Amino acid sequence: MTWLSVVLVGLGVGDIVRSTSWRPGRVVGHVVAPVVILALALLAGLSSWADLLALVLAAAAGAAWAELSRRTQMTGRAALAALAVFAGTVVGLLAFSGAASHPGGVLATWLAWADLPGHGPLPVGRVLLFTGLALFNVATANIIVRLVLLTIGALRPSDVTDANAAAAAAAALAGSATPPAQGQPADRLKGGRLLGPMERLVILGLGVAGEFGAAGLVIAAKGLLRFPEIQAAARGNGAAATGSGPHGSYPGGPAGIDDVTEYFLVGSFVSWLIALGSLALTV
Helix, strand or coil: CHHHHHHHHHHHHHHHHHHCCCCCHHHHHHHHHHHHHHHHHHHCCCCCHHHHHHHHHHHHHHHHHHHHHHHHHHHCCCHHHHHHHHHHHHHHHHHCHHHCCCCCHHHHHHHHHCCCCCCCCCCHHHHHHHHHHHHHHHHHHHHHHHHHHHHHCCCCCHHHHHHHHHHHHHHHHCCCCCCCCCCCHHHCCCCHHHHHHHHHHHHHHHHHCCCHHHHHHHHHHHHHHHHHHHHHHHHHHHHHCCCCCCCCCCCCCCCCHHHHHHHHHHHHHHHHHHHHHHHHHCC
């Protein structure tokens, strides 16, 4: 699990940088992930030929993941290619994980020196694993959810929504009637990009603590709390849509109630599966 932990830390940091509003973040995020992976490997004392070969290949796969996922979010195409690169990286690192060196190095020395909570020095492997899973669930998991939603058509690519926004702004400046907004289902359900990571971290933390019942309550609570918003989307859709009826209107027109429901259900289930898969790695 050491290789996978290091790679998840690198990908998580890179995806966090890419998700910021900082303009160079998209480019810097491509570079940050490989640098973090290789630097963390050296700090953890992973310096054998097997370690270096596996992590260099994983760093290259991480750069490919960053570029492919960026293009898919912009255009809506080739989502399966990005997901395949990520899945192949994870499976490959797990399949050959037995060749990984035991983590130690400067990181182990620091953990032995630092007065961190716990009984004695924290194991380097566990620290790397939980750090990697936390960063993965905060940033990379959000991208995976979006790629799945783009694959099934429950989300529009950035190029389309940006073009729609520009057309509406140009029409308003010209003094003509603003065309109907071709919004995202996410516009009806606010806070998903923030609630998703928080939800996954809560499920992961409760699962690690053995509170599986409490983790189930978190899943049930989300549906109850989102239900009024979905109902509001159903009531408001008839007034917002022009001649499109109460149903979804992709590839044009405002997001309908079926679009919002599909977005919520698919996005939630993918997010929960990611959280449960992360929890399985901690057993």
